[in-house]
Amino acid sequence: MDSPTLIIAALPELTSGQLVMLTGAVTNVACAIIGCFLVLRRMSMMGDALAHAVLPGLVVAFLLSGSMSILPLFIGAVICGLLTTFLTQTLHQYARMPSDASMGVVFTSLFALGVVLVKKFVSGLHFDIACVYEGTLELVSLAEPIAGVPRPLFTTSIMLAVNVAMLILLWKELKLSSFDPALATTIGISATGMHYLLMTLVAVTAVASFEAVGSILVVAMLIVPAATAHLLTDRLASMVVISSAVGVASAVLGYQAAAYWNTNVAGMMTVAAGLLYASAMFFSPRYGICSKLLRNLRMSARVLREDLLAMLYRVEELGTAKRLTIREASEAVGGGWLTRWGIKSLEQGGQIQQSTNKLELTEAGREVARKLVRSHRLWETFLVQYLDMPLDHVHEPAHRVEHFIDEQLQEKLEKRVDTDGQDPHGREIPQ
Amino acid sequence: MMSLSLTEKVMIGTALLGGMSGMVGSFAVLRRRSLVGDMLAHAALPGVCLAFLLLGTKSLLGLSIGALGTGLLAIAAVTMIVRWTRTKEDAAIGIVLSTFFGAGVVLLSLIQKPGVGGSKAGLDSYLFGEPGNMLTGDLTLLAIVGLAVLLLVGALFKEFSLVCFDTDFAQSQGWPTLRLDLLMMASLAVVTIVGLPIVGVILMTAMIILPATTARFWTNRLAHMLLLSAGFGMAAGLLGTRLGRGLPAGAAIVLTAAAFFLLSLLFAPERGVLARLLAEYRLRKRIEREHLLRALYELSEPDLPSVPTLEVAAIEEHRYLRSLQRLLERAVEAGELERVGNAVRLTPLGLRHAARLTKAHRLWELFMVRHVGIASDHVDRGADDVEHLLPESLLIELEEKLASEGRLPNVVAEVPSSPHELGTNS
Numbered sequence: 001m002d003s004p005t006l007i008i009a010a011l012p013e014l015t016s017g018q019l020v021m022l023t024g025a026v027t028n029v030a031c032a033i034i035g036c037f038l039v040l041r042r043m044s045m046m047g048d049a050l051a052h053a054v055l056p057g058l059v060v061a062f063l064l065s066g067s068m069s070i071l072p073l074f075i076g077a078v079i080c081g082l083l084t085t086f087l088t089q090t091l092h093q094y095a096r097m098p099s100d101a102s103m104g105v106v107f108t109s110l111f112a113l114g115v116v117l118v119k120k121f122v123s124g125l126h127f128d129i130a131c132v133y134e135g136t137l138e139l140v141s142l143a144e145p146i147a148g149v150p151r152p153l154f155t156t157s158i159m160l161a162v163n164v165a166m167l168i169l170l171w172k173e174l175k176l177s178s179f180d181p182a183l184a185t186t187i188g189i190s191a192t193g194m195h196y197l198l199m200t201l202v203a204v205t206a207v208a209s210f211e212a213v214g215s216i217l218v219v220a221m222l223i224v225p226a227a228t229a230h231l232l233t234d235r236l237a238s239m240v241v242i243s244s245a246v247g248v249a250s251a252v253l254g255y256q257a258a259a260y261w262n263t264n265v266a267g268m269m270t271v272a273a274g275l276l277y278a279s280a281m282f283f284s285p286r287y288g289i290c291s292k293l294l295r296n297l298r299m300s301a302r303v304l305r306e307d308l309l310a311m312l313y314r315v316e317e318l319g320t321a322k323r324l325t326i327r328e329a330s331e332a333v334g335g336g337w338l339t340r341w342g343i344k345s346l347e348q349g350g351q352i353q354q355s356t357n358k359l360e361l362t363e364a365g366r367e368v369a370r371k372l373v374r375s376h377r378l379w380e381t382f383l384v385q386y387l388d389m390p391l392d393h394v395h396e397p398a399h400r401v402e403h404f405i406d407e408q409l410q411e412k413l414e415k416r417v418d419t420d421g422q423d424p425h426g427r428e429i430p431q
Numbered sequence: 432m433m434s435l436s437l438t439e440k441v442m443i444g445t446a447l448l449g450g451m452s453g454m455v456g457s458f459a460v461l462r463r464r465s466l467v468g469d470m471l472a473h474a475a476l477p478g479v480c481l482a483f484l485l486l487g488t489k490s491l492l493g494l495s496i497g498a499l500g501t502g503l504l505a506i507a508a509v510t511m512i513v514r515w516t517r518t519k520e521d522a523a524i525g526i527v528l529s530t531f532f533g534a535g536v537v538l539l540s541l542i543q544k545p546g547v548g549g550s551k552a553g554l555d556s557y558l559f560g561e562p563g564n565m566l567t568g569d570l571t572l573l574a575i576v577g578l579a580v581l582l583l584v585g586a587l588f589k590e591f592s593l594v595c596f597d598t599d600f601a602q603s604q605g606w607p608t609l610r611l612d613l614l615m616m617a618s619l620a621v622v623t624i625v626g627l628p629i630v631g632v633i634l635m636t637a638m639i640i641l642p643a644t645t646a647r648f649w650t651n652r653l654a655h656m657l658l659l660s661a662g663f664g665m666a667a668g669l670l671g672t673r674l675g676r677g678l679p680a681g682a683a684i685v686l687t688a689a690a691f692f693l694l695s696l697l698f699a700p701e702r703g704v705l706a707r708l709l710a711e712y713r714l715r716k717r718i719e720r721e722h723l724l725r726a727l728y729e730l731s732e733p734d735l736p737s738v739p740t741l742e743v744a745a746i747e748e749h750r751y752l753r754s755l756q757r758l759l760e761r762a763v764e765a766g767e768l769e770r771v772g773n774a775v776r777l778t779p780l781g782l783r784h785a786a787r788l789t790k791a792h793r794l795w796e797l798f799m800v801r802h803v804g805i806a807s808d809h810v811d812r813g814a815d816d817v818e819h820l821l822p823e824s825l826l827i828e829l830e831e832k833l834a835s836e837g838r839l840p841n842v843v844a845e846v847p848s849s850p851h852e853l854g855t856n857s
Contacts, residue, residue, distance in 0.1 A: 044525040045466050052633055095696055095704065100521070101465040101644050105692060109737030114686035116678050117633075216536060220529030227522045264540035270533025277526055281516050289515050 016140075021255045023140045023153045024269055027209045028247030030160040033167060034201050036236070036243050039226040040178045041198075041275035045100065046085075047222030049107035050203050051215040053084040055114025063121055070155065076205055081203025084110060085196065089410075137213050137265045152212035159208040163201060167240070174198070175236055217266040224273040231280040231287045246276050303403055306337055306340045306372055307333050309351060310402070312361050313369035317427075323358035370430045375405035377423035378413040378431075384424040385417050391424055435567075444570050445668030445684055448626045451577045453664030454584055455619045457657050460643040461595045466521070467509070467616060468639035470528040471623040472632040474505035476535025480542060491569055495624050495743065502620040505531055506613065569628075570752070573653075576625050580618055584657065584708035588649060591615060592653045630681035638664065641688040648699035663691050718819050721788050725756045726750040727777055728785035740774040741812075792818045794829045796851075807851045 014022065031047075038044050054077040061076025076342070084106050091102035092180030137152075146154040167174070172386055177184040181191035202222065209218045225246035229239040253276075254269030261268075282290050311332060315324055324332070330339040343359070348354045361369060379398040383389045423429055435443070459465055475498035482497025483489065505527045512523040584591065593601040594611045602608045619639070626635045646659035667688035676685020700706050726749050730741050742756065752758060758774060762768035767781030777785060795818060796810040805813070 001775065017630060035729055039519075039522050042521050044519075044520050045524040048466075048469065048525060048528065091696075094707075095648075096702070097644060097647070098460065098461055098463045098465070101460050101640055104465040104469065104636060104640040105644055105689070108633055108640065108685060109689035109692075111633045112682040113687065115682035116675075119679050216529060216532050220523065220533060223522055223525035224529060227518050227526055230518065230522075231516060246573060258537075260539070260545070261537075263537050267533045267536030271537060274530025277530075281512065282516075287517050292515075324639070332736075413540065423688065 016181035017255065017259065019150065020137055020140055020265060021251055023150070023156060023212055024137060024251035024255060024265070025248045026153065026160050027156045027213050027217070028221045028225070028251050028269070028273075029244045030156055030163050030205050031209060031218055032225035032243040032247035033163055033223040033240050034198065035227065036204060036240050037174060037178050037198055038202065038222055039230060040236075044223045044227075045103060046088075047206060048219045049083045049088070050084055050199075050206050050218050051210075053107040053110040054080045054203065054207060055111050056080055056117055057083075057114075059114055059117040059122060060422050063117075070151075074204070077201050077207040078200065080110065081206070082200060085199040085203075089195075095328070112299065137217075140212065155208045156212050159205050161306070163205060163297050166197075170194070170197070178236075181242070206294060213269075214266045219223060220270040220273050222251075224270075224277050225250070228273075228277045228280045231277075231284040240263075246273065250257060250276060301342060301345075304333055304338060305346055305370070306403055308339075308342060308346060309361065309365055309369040310356075310372045310376070312352065312359055313366065313373055316361065316366075317373075323360055325357055326354070326359060329359050371407075371410075372402050374430045375410055376402040377427065378410060378417065378419075379405060380423050380425070381417045381419055382413055394424065440567065440570055441680065441734060442669055442672050444629060445672050445680070446465055446665040447573045447577050448622075448629055449642065449664030449666070449668030449684070449688075450640060450661040451622050451664070452581045452626060452638040453646070453660035453662070453677045454580055455615075455622045456639040456643035457646065458595060458615050459619055459639055460647065461653075462612075462615070464520075464616070465640045465644075466524050466636070467506075467621060468522045468623050469633075469636040470505055470531075471502045471620050472508070472627060472635045473528045473535075474501050474531040475624055475627055476634075477501050477538055479534075480535055480538035482800070483542060486540065490555075491628060493573065494628075495572075496638055498627065500621060501531060502624055503617065504800045506620060510609075510613070526553060563795055567577075573625060576621055580622060580812075583618055584616075587611070587614070588654070594848075595653070628763045630684060634681040634685045635686040637688060641685065641692050642667065645692045645695045646689070648695040648702045653748055663688065663844075714819075719752065720761065721819055722750065722815075723752055723755075723762060724781065724785040725788050725792060726752065727768070727775075727781070728789045731777055731782070731785075738777050740771045740776045742774050746775075788818070791821050791826050794826060795821060798829055798832075811851060812846075 021213040035044075035047070038046055055095045057076035057078075057080025058073050059076075060070040061074075064076075064398055065072035088099070088103045091097050091105065092099045095102070097105070128309050135425050140150050140152050144151055149157070173184070173189045176187075177189055177194040184191045184194070206215070206218050206222075209221075217428070225243040226239070228246045229242035232242055233239050250273035254272035255265055257272065258265040258268035280288065285291055308329060312324065313331065315322060326343060330343065333339055335341075343352070346365065347354065349364075350362055351368060352359050353362055376398045379401055380394040383394045383397065384391065421429055456465075459467055478497035478499065478501030479494045480497075482494050486493050486497075488494070508527045509520070509523045512526070513520050514520050518526070524741070590601075590606060590611050593604075593606065593609055594615070598608050598612075601611075622623070623635055623639065626638060630638060642660045642664035643656070645663045646656045649659055650656050658688060667684050671684030671687035672680055674687065695703065697704050698706075723746075727741065728748060730745060730749055731739055743759070745753060746752075759768060762781065763775075767778055767784055768775050769778050792814050795814040796807075798815060799805045799810045800807050
């Protein structure tokens with residue numbers, strides 16, 4: 001509980017802009033850390049559902065308490081949030097509806113109920129729906145202070161502390177029930193209990209954050225940072241850390257951009273988070289689209305170069321003086337820029353050489369090619385002898401797999417098959 | 432058309448909207464894409480703002496075109512994320528929804544700034560819905576879109592149902608599943624976007640999901656579901672506007688649709704909650720009766736062919752049965768049991784029923800012991816669970832199988848003896 005004290009101590013120094021960023025960052029992190037579990041459990045849209053479904057709870061709480069004070073609203077919202085969770089789960093389990101449809105039925109109906117309640121009973125109160133979406137983050141420094149801190153920052157800081165505490169206390173339980181609820185149940189952790197606990201946290205966090213940042217940023221922060229982190233790591237602990245970092249980064253970047261263009265802060269923070277996700281989507285080292293493309297490209301290049309070498313080897317093997325021209329060779333492996341690049345790189349690597357416009361293997365290239373052809377023919381023999389494949393069906397699979405047979409496997413294959421030094425087509429298997 | 436009053440226009444408009452959203456919603460719900468409607472409704476905001484900023488228009492058509500543009504972009508983004516990354520569909524929908532809506536909020540606040548173009552008033556009502564300002568032109572647009580949806584679904588019914596129920600099979604048969612899928616989502620987008628200015632963002636989501644899930648309770652056939660769903664949607668539109676006077680029309684329509692849903696959830700035959708509870712109750716009752724009859728048979732067995740009278744205490748000791756007195760009463764009413772003073776005795780009818788049940792139980796036990804290799808002292812429980820559900824045909828098959836292998840004891844022609852000791856409470 002050190003950090004709130006520190007923040008309070010530092011607060012008087014903060015400008016209004018820094019205060020907005022700080023409030024945004026605290027809210028974002030509070031949402032981002034529990035968002036990880038929502039995303040892993042494939043319940044991302046629960047944030048969106050809860051954000052809308054709490055409306056009737058808020059209205060009823062307002063009507064009963066007759067005030068806009070935070071506590072009754074909070075209780076109303078949490079009750080409604082739990083009701084949403086319960087109804088969604090029940091419809092899914094007992095009425096056998098798909099979980100997304102049951103969620104959609106529940107939250108839209110509750111929202112409609114809320115709208116009707118507002119219209120019927122809440123007269124005189126200006127109920128600005130746009131304000132619920134967008135929040136009033138810009139005005140945070142004008143909010144009434146509690147313990148020297150503006151109210152929105154105060155509530156969201158408490159929420160952050162609660163979420164972090166829950167995470168630390170119930171780390172093992174949450175983790176296990178997210179990845180393997182059946183195992184969790186068998187070793188005595190109530191997966192259902194964890195589900196409801198998580199949903200309560202989501203509902204409370206969402207309500208606590210609404211006033212500060214508006215529902216759209218809450219919905220975004222429950223999903224986007226966690227999904228971004230999921231693209232960058234495979235470990236839950238680092239996912240939580242990265243997710244929080246993305247939350248802070250979107251708060252800072254969003255605020256700066258909003259200040260630059262003089263526009264809505266919460267909306268801009270959402271867009272910033274979306275852009276962070278987009279960059280992870282393209283540039284994540286492991287799961288990014290670009291790195292996947294690059295890996296595929298490298299693989300194609302390797303296969304292409306090896307195919308070229310093996311082809312030249314087979315031409316030499318004929319024993320005639322015939323050699324392929326560059327044109328013939330590249331047409332045989334498909335042509336295009338990748339082929340041109342492949343020939344050039346083989347030449348630079350000293351595996352082939354040109355003489356009077358014909359391609360020839362060098363000694364190093366012949367060595368590589370011989371291994372490939374050996375793999376190819378051993379595999380063909382294996383397919384015929386062990387899998388009883390017909391002769392005219394074995395070339396294609398061997399052509400694919402030859403690039404992935406290392407020397408160890410070659411030795412094993414040679415021991416298993418009965419060769420006489422020849423493949424099933426009667427061609428020599430090179431040593 | 433010109434002579435229609437506003438209420439009539441609103442009713443026709445909402446009915447049309449309900450009908451077509453019910454139809455496209457069916458596909459969305461079956462494809463587990465219920466929340467795509469939600470996403471599209473949110474993704475319309477930046478499109479509406481851009482249309483206003485670039486074209487300077489507040490006409491329904493202009494704004495709708497903008498909304499459709501960003502809606503299709505959102506669909507493309509979700510498709511791309513799901514195909515090319517490890518992010519799952521629910522998170523992809525959430526990411527696109529919130530990012531697009533955030534961008535919309537940003538654009539909206541730019542529009543509000545002085546010098547850019549004044550107020551956002553018209554745009555607000557576009558997003559939050561206002562059936563009251565429906566014009567004749569809007570009605571025509573709705574009718575055209577409705578007709579187009581109907582024609583599309585009619586023309587591609589076979590393809591859509593194939594993609595809905597077995598995408599992999601459709602793919603293997605050479606159907607362009609991706610394009611069909613996108614077409615389905617695009618029709619969802621068009622309907623969502625023409626509905627937005629009438630009922631608003633959230634309530635449009637409801638119009639996509641509610642009629643379709645309601646219809647699902649009543650039928651297992653896609654064609655029926657489409658028609659029912661369209662019917663529920665239209666009825667919700669008509670009744671909602673009619674009953675909900677003085678209330679926000681969108682909310683009233685959705686609450687009417689929710690009432691249909693609730694009624695169907697409770698009262699639909701087969702899939703409804705009450706029907707299911709009733710079926711469960713009947714099954715439980717039958718199982719209790721069968722357990723009682725078997726217990727009575729096992730107690731009577733040593734004295735057969737004469738049928739002994741049995742003390743109630745002896746039955747209790749042989750097998751625990753809940754509310755035994757009530758069960759006995761029911762058996763007496765059914766003529767399977769007669770009271771002899773304080774004790775009971777199986778009637779010939781009861782004996783025949785009991786013998787048949789015991790035979791089923793023991794045949795299954797024999798089968799488990801001989802063919803599945805389960806120890807003879809372990810089969811009773813398993814047979815106990817399954818005996819009530821064994822169809823007659825299977826029993827005959829079992830009997831023949833055991834007989835043909837010479838494994839059916841001679842006595843089994845009537846009732847085989849138990850392969851395990853009959854203990855108390857077994």
